[in-house]
Amino acid sequence: MHIYDLIIIGGGPCGLAMGVEAAKNGLDYLILEKGNLTESIRRYPRRMRFFSTAENIEIGGLPFAISEVKANRNEALQYYRKVAGYYHLNFKLFVTVDRTEKQADGTFITYANDGTLFHSKKIVLATGYFDVPRQLNIPGENLPHVSHYYDEPFRYSFTNVVLVGGSNSSVEAALELYRHDANVTIVHKDEDFKTRVKYWLVPDVKNRIKEGRIKARFNSRVTRIEEGKLLLKNTLTGEEEWMPADFVFLLVGYLPDEHLLARCGVLLNPETKVPSFDPETFETNVEGLYLCGTVMAGVFTEKIFIENGRDHAAAIADHLVGREVRKVKELIDRI
Structure with a gap:
């Protein structure tokens, strides 16, 4: 049975940033992604252009070199794949995680929907929010058109x-x-x-x-x-x-998967759906389980995005290896 130092759940920009930090710090890690890399960006409108400038959505210290100031969807998809290749990130694609469970010895088991089990010492949830649309709860909402x-x-x-x-x-x-x-x-x-x-x-x-x-x-x-x-x-x-x-x-917005968070043992504010976590280390109420990126935003998804979510990865890595945790530019305790 192989026990990873770290399992990262989610292969979006923040999950990849976490993978880069894990690689830089010599951790034995694995990224699990239920689609392909940056699946949420792949599902963006095909002609979408980012609000943030290209340098503000860079990860891993690698420049995002484009001719325009702001990247479009295709440029971002290619950039993040190049980052993954440059750092030889370790990932498994099309693996849907059902839950994580902390064991008596302090390690974790991550359960995939196909029955596969992954063992690790620590967990980072970086699952974003794009898979759970806000519902209007009106008749006809689920019609084919x-x-x-x-x-x-x-x-x-x-x-x-x-x-x-x-x-x-x-x-x-x-x-x-x-x-x-x-x-x-x-x-x-x-x-x-x-x-x-x-x-x-x-x-x-x-x-x-x-x-x-x-x-x-x-x-x-x-x-x-x-x-x-x-x-x-x-x-x-x-x-x-x-x-x-x-x-x-x-097009009324999206929410983090509160049910996955709950199945992993993370406590949520019943009204705002904001999970319990330390705003400096991003460790949750489950010791050894961390949040990275918009997954920690609850209903306030407009407060966290790639531009500030990518910085969580370095702070988490500091805590994992016992360094003094660097300050993230925008503290999440404002949520």
Whole structure:
């Protein structure tokens, strides 16, 4: 039976950053990823461009050299694969973890869904949040023409598309769909878009709304979805409106997998879903089990991203090898 020094669950940018730190510190480690490397980025919209500049999403000290200031999806996918190759990271792909369990001797067993067991002295959960979409809990949410993920525009040309949400994902999708001949409507529960929408998109989308080329229903919620249409309710007046909808994208955000965290023994705040962890070492209430990246954010996923989540890996490595833990730029105890 092989006992690793460290099992890292999740092969996204923060999980890879943890793997790099483990490799640099001579730890015997293994990364387990349920898809391929950076699976969440692979599932991003195909023409998506990052908000952060390229140098702010670098990992492992390797430069992210591109001609533009901000990387697109394909460039990021290639970059992180090159980092994995450069450091010869040790990983197993398409392994879905069900839970981890601490043993009487202080070691851990990680249980995969196919029955495979992995043994280690320590665990780092770096599973992100992109696999668990926020639910509206309305009739019709699971119909075939409804999705929580937007991919690309060409399938939707000359159809009625409704985008629910007021953040980057819905604004970017609306602009792209409009420019590919879709009839687009944005529905958002608040009176305006979220303040964190990419600054260069705001005047574009607002001008298209002003021109009537993109429709918008602010202060509105979707209350029911049926084939070919959906029902809106204005939150100020209570007025209801049926709207044509050949396709519906519920782009209202995502959450860390609270059930996986609970199965690993991590305590969660019942309201915010923020797990119990030390904001300097990122060790949870389960001694020897650490969190890295957005998995620790609970419902506040906008507070942690690649740009600051990558720094958790070095702090965790310091704690694992007994060094003084370096300060992470933005302390997570603000959550």
